[in-house]
Amino acid sequence: MKKTALLFLAMHVSLFLQAQVIVGVSARYDNSFREWDIYDDSQSVIGEFVQRWKQTGDFTEWDVRYADAVGSVRQKWKNDNSRWELRINDQTITMKMQYPNDPFHWIITDDDISLDYATKYSYKTEDWLVTSKGYGSFAMSEYYEQDPRDWEVFDELDDEVSQAIRLALAFTTIIVSAPQK
Numbered sequence: 001m002k003k004t005a006l007l008f009l010a011m012h013v014s015l016f017l018q019a020q021v022i023v024g025v026s027a028r029y030d031n032s033f034r035e036w037d038i039y040d041d042s043q044s045v046i047g048e049f050v051q052r053w054k055q056t057g058d059f060t061e062w063d064v065r066y067a068d069a070v071g072s073v074r075q076k077w078k079n080d081n082s083r084w085e086l087r088i089n090d091q092t093i094t095m096k097m098q099y100p101n102d103p104f105h106w107i108i109t110d111d112d113i114s115l116d117y118a119t120k121y122s123y124k125t126e127d128w129l130v131t132s133k134g135y136g137s138f139a140m141s142e143y144y145e146q147d148p149r150d151w152e153v154f155d156e157l158d159d160e161v162s163q164a165i166r167l168a169l170a171f172t173t174i175i176v177s178a179p180q181k
Helices: 002-017 163-177
Strands: 024-029 032-039 045-053 058-066 069-077 080-088 091-097 105-109 114-121 124-130 136-144 147-157
Touching (some): 058 080, 058 163, 069 163, 080 163, 124 147, 124 163, 147 163
Antiparallel strands (some): 032 045, 045 058, 069 080, 080 091, 105 114, 114 124, 136 147
């Protein structure tokens, strides 16, 4: 019985790792950045980021849904936005600022794979890209210039990079680039 349960769990996790390709992230409502939809190449919603405490304006904790997986994103420490953790399907991804007080350069890691993620141009949050070598490329750009509600995702990362890391890249983009309202 235990072996069957472990086999089922292993198959479920491997399906999660082979999930759809993320091609876009959009704010669900035009006047709020508290709920985000994640889209695949058929323009179907395959996931979401939802602010956990909407009534209080607390942007430090989020709920994540992607395919059949449910997880969370939260600041590691309440008053320090330089370090976040995404937890989904028994995976923990750490997102931390590469330099103190510099939200334009991040390190995204699951302890096996570490990616440098930064804005394309200094102090402009319209374009983001993975600057690490060896794992392929990943970039996010605003669909409409100077409008942080809609993002295009260009994902050519290697298969060994988990969907959880891809979600962390997308979350880092929106939490830094979108107004907190």
